[in-house]
Amino acid sequence: MTNSTRLTITDHSRDSAGLTYIYPVLSRRSGGLSIGVNFNINNACNWRCIYCQVPDLTLGAAPLLDFSLLEKELRQFLSDVLHGDFFDRFQVDPRNRVIKDIAISGNGEPTSVQDFDKAVNLIGSIATEMGVLPNSNLVLISNGSLMHQTKVQVGLRSLHRYGGEVWFKFDSATDAGRNLINNAAQTMESALRNLKISAAICQTKIQTCLVDYSGQGLTDVEKNAYLQFLKRIKNDGVAIGKIMLYTIARPSMQPEAAKMKPLSPELMRHFAGEIRALGFEVRVDC
Numbered sequence: 421m422t423n424s425t426r427l428t429i430t431d432h433s434r435d436s437a438g439l440t441y442i443y444p445v446l447s448r449r450s451g452g453l454s455i456g457v458n459f460n461i462n463n464a465c466n467w468r469c470i471y472c473q474v475p476d477l478t479l480g481a482a483p484l485l486d487f488s489l490l491e492k493e494l495r496q497f498l499s500d501v502l503h504g505d506f507f508d509r510f511q512v513d514p515r516n517r518v519i520k521d522i523a524i525s526g527n528g529e530p531t532s533v534q535d536f537d538k539a540v541n542l543i544g545s546i547a548t549e550m551g552v553l554p555n556s557n558l559v560l561i562s563n564g565s566l567m568h569q570t571k572v573q574v575g576l577r578s579l580h581r582y583g584g585e586v587w588f589k590f591d592s593a594t595d596a597g598r599n600l601i602n603n604a605a606q607t608m609e610s611a612l613r614n615l616k617i618s619a620a621i622c623q624t625k626i627q628t629c630l631v632d633y634s635g636q637g638l639t640d641v642e643k644n645a646y647l648q649f650l651k652r653i654k655n656d657g658v659a660i661g662k663i664m665l666y667t668i669a670r671p672s673m674q675p676e677a678a679k680m681k682p683l684s685p686e687l688m689r690h691f692a693g694e695i696r697a698l699g700f701e702v703r704v705d706c
């Protein structure tokens with residue numbers, strides 16, 4: 421790796437290290453180095469969120485994984501960070517010279533890759549062998565739409581064995597909202613079933629992106645449906661670690677980009693307060 425550009429919190433380019441599957445991100449959210457693993461090198465996802473930042477996003481699944489390349493890149497990259505001059509070369513601020521997490525998250529839905537379970541196991545075993553786990557976190561960032569599949573559940577069990585967690589995308593608790601924001605055919609009830617599957621197998625946090633679309637802010641309909649949904653999962657005893665609210669920080673690559681603005685910090689904080697009042701832990705990034 422010869423790339424020596426400065427890696428900043430605004431640099432989320434998937435190819436800043438010149439690798440196929442591995443990309444480094446200095447994450448504002450995690451306060452250190454996040455090592456991303458991108459299975460969706462074809463920029464394909466089964467959803468089309470209107471805030472998505474993936475360039476040339478297409479509808480589809482991740483391509484077949486080249487396991488030997490993934491293994492080679494992960495070993496090489498971790499070795500560079502742990503024993504090489506990675507942090508110097510990228511001029512990383514000394515405060516951020518820590519591996520916060522390995523995040524299975526890329527240019528599409530990661531659980532759509534054919535051998536998802538095998539891939540999670542490979543990543544977990546290499547990171548453990550090289551001493552990154554269990555000190556750092558292992559995170560799967562997913563839209564949750566494929567949690568009903570057996571191979572995904574086997575992968576979640578593996579994630580759990582390595583102490584990992586799922587960040588489950590849940591942007592709206594209405595079918596209309598999910599259609600608008602995620603362009604997802606999946607209903608709210610089906611999303612709820614998948615959330616329950618995820619939480620039963622592995623530590624699961626809900627990640628919700630709130631945007632101001634067409635100047636509507638956060639409508640009462642959306643807000644009330646979301647709060648009702650949280651009451652429901654609490655009553656059903658679904659174990660949710662945390663609710664993470666965030667808004668758009670970088671421009672969307674989708675045609676709706678011009679109609680969107682970040683939701684105001686006041687609205688975000690007020691909403692967070694209402695969620696806390698239901699007994700949930702909430703983190704707000706705005």
Ligand code: SF4
Pocket residue numbers: 465466467468469471472473474526527528529563589
């Ligand atoms: S689920 Fe993620 S990758 Fe897929 S469209 Fe939405 S934001 Fe983009």
